[in-house]
Amino acid sequence: MVVVLVPGSAFAQRHIVFVDVSVIRLDRERVEPGQTVVVEGDRIVAVGSADDVPIPNGAEIVAGRGRFLLAGLVDSHVHVTTDMPWAPARPDFGDGLLYLAHGVTTVVSLRGTPAQLEWKRRIETGELLGPTLYTAGEFVNEPRVTTPAEVRRDIADQARAGYDLIKFHEIWTPTGGFATRRGLSREAYATVFQGARDVGLPVVGHAPVNLGIEALFAARGGALAHVGELNRLHFVLGLRVLILTGAAALTLLAVVVSWSVAALSRRLHGAPGIHSDRLSRARALFASALALMVALPAGGLMVGPGGLFYDSVTWRVATALVGLGVTFLASLAVASAVRGGRHRTLDRRSKLAFAIAGASSIALVLLVALGWLPFLWRSSEPAIGQLARRFRDAGVAVQSTLVVYEALSPDGTRRALNDPSFSRLAPEVQSVWRRMSEQRPGAGRGGVLVPPRLPEFFRRVAGIFHRNGVLLLAGTDAMGMPMVAPGSSLIRELHLLVLGGLTPSEAIRTATVNPARFMGKDEEIGTIGVGARADLVVLDDNPLESLSALDRPAGVMVRGRWLPREQLDRMLSELSGGQ
Secondary structure, eight states: OOOOBOOGGGGSSOEEEEEEEEEEETTTTEEEEEEEEEEETTEEEEEEETTTSOOOTTOEEEEOTTOEEEEOEEEEEEOOOSOOTTOOOOGGGTTHHHHHTTTEEEEEESSOOHHHHHHHHHHHHTSBOSOEEEEBOSOBOTTTOOSHHHHHHHHHHHHHHTOOBEEEOOOEETTTEEOOSSOOOHHHHHHHHHHHHHHTOOEEEOOOTTTOHHHHHHHOSSEESOTTHHIIIIISOOHHHHHHHHHHHHHHHHHHHHHHHHHHHHHHHTOOOOOOHHHHHHHHHHHHHHHHHHHHHHHHHHHSTTOTTTTOHHHHHHHHHHHHHHHHHHHHHHHHHHHHTTOTTOOHHHHHHHHHHHHHHHHHHHHIIIIIHHHHHHTSHHHHHHHHHHHHHHTOEEEOOHHHHHHTSHHHHHHHHHSGGGGGSOHHHHHHHHHHHTSOTTBOGGGOBOOTTHHHHHHHHHHHHHHTTOOEEOOOOBTTBTTOOTTHHHHHHHHHHHHTTOOHHHHHHTTTHHHHHHHTOTTTSSSOOTTSBOOEEEESSOTTTOGGGGSSOSEEEETTEEEEHHHHHHHHHHHHHHO
């Protein structure tokens, strides 16, 4: 392991000047060639043409001809603590260099302890070389806090301690698993946001699954920590509906099977049956509704989030017609059973069977009409657009973390293990990730099967949200999820956002301008302007034309310290060798 300590003299008030460089001004949506950018200490003090900006005497000159200057990138969702069994980070933010080598000069850690506050202080004073660290404290949720008063007190304590944001998340421990069982009450959940507003901190959180999406909108503001949280919150069918559907279908199946067995027995023994056209029709209709009901979940898997045909209107319509068929046939079956139920030869057992079949069919009609049919359309493009507009109107930002869902796929796992950054991770991390990669193909963490087109689906969702005005924040969950390496994962995230429909400029804004706005650091990070922190990336090509320009920066400046490519490569080599 290599810990880079920076003496205070490295941040003395000397000048570094980038000359004849093309400045990418994302706040103005243009590239300005032939610019001079003067840095004094850790601040930008002048930006303009060579005629307008004099070069201070004794300044260090960085030649910029043919190169592009971009504001340092921000990864809005990382984890840097050392206690995660699948990704134990190096102590003293030893993985920070991996971020800097990819132009990531600011990271937002979504769980922290006093140790991370100390790292933050040492980075700010120049003792420790790494990206500027903003961090949340411990997760806010039950059983740590339960009442509104406890929530408010915890948030006030975190603000006083120096944390930069609040994280709402299920409580989990490496040894005990999930401790959160029910989630916060609606009042306590709303207090998370109000309490954070009172102390001037933003909130990033997982979905309040126990409260539903309306609670998220009612809280207003903050950010959803993953675009994938929309599955738990909105896109997928609720567990209660699935359980009730399964119970109703199995009950109806038991009755239909009993009828079939009874009919076969009568035929074998030559016994007379019930001669009622209405009851015979009812049995056939019950069986037909049940057959269609079996097909409905299969169709739902195909058109649901990440299903093979999630983007097919034809499949979606066909599956919806299956659902309508279930409701139609089941309703006819119940009507026929009611009309024929007064047959004088019908014994008590047969009447009970028809009553059970009728009750389970009515339950299926209600479940299909109120649960399954809406579910089939929630992940359609128009419905996603409507959902996005509700997020926009409620002021809720969304962190993308698209690399997380790619990493769950076999191709994503292979990409992660072949990433040069993988060989620079701590040996124990490499060992854990290799073992996890041996899980069966298509399985995520814990062996849960992942829909085949889930990464593509979430890319599409991110694109629709962006086009509808939702503030997207590029985040990766680096080291918070297996197969997501620091630094390189953010560059991959931007590529995935472009695949989702964003332009390169729009994708870069999600890692510069947008997080600065969300964190209330507009004048500090995410832009190149006088007074901004001197976090800069020098590129050999224009990233607005191709994001591949970001893959290997020619140099990175972090808090006024200039790190040319040669120095970055040397430090990375030492990191890999020393581990």
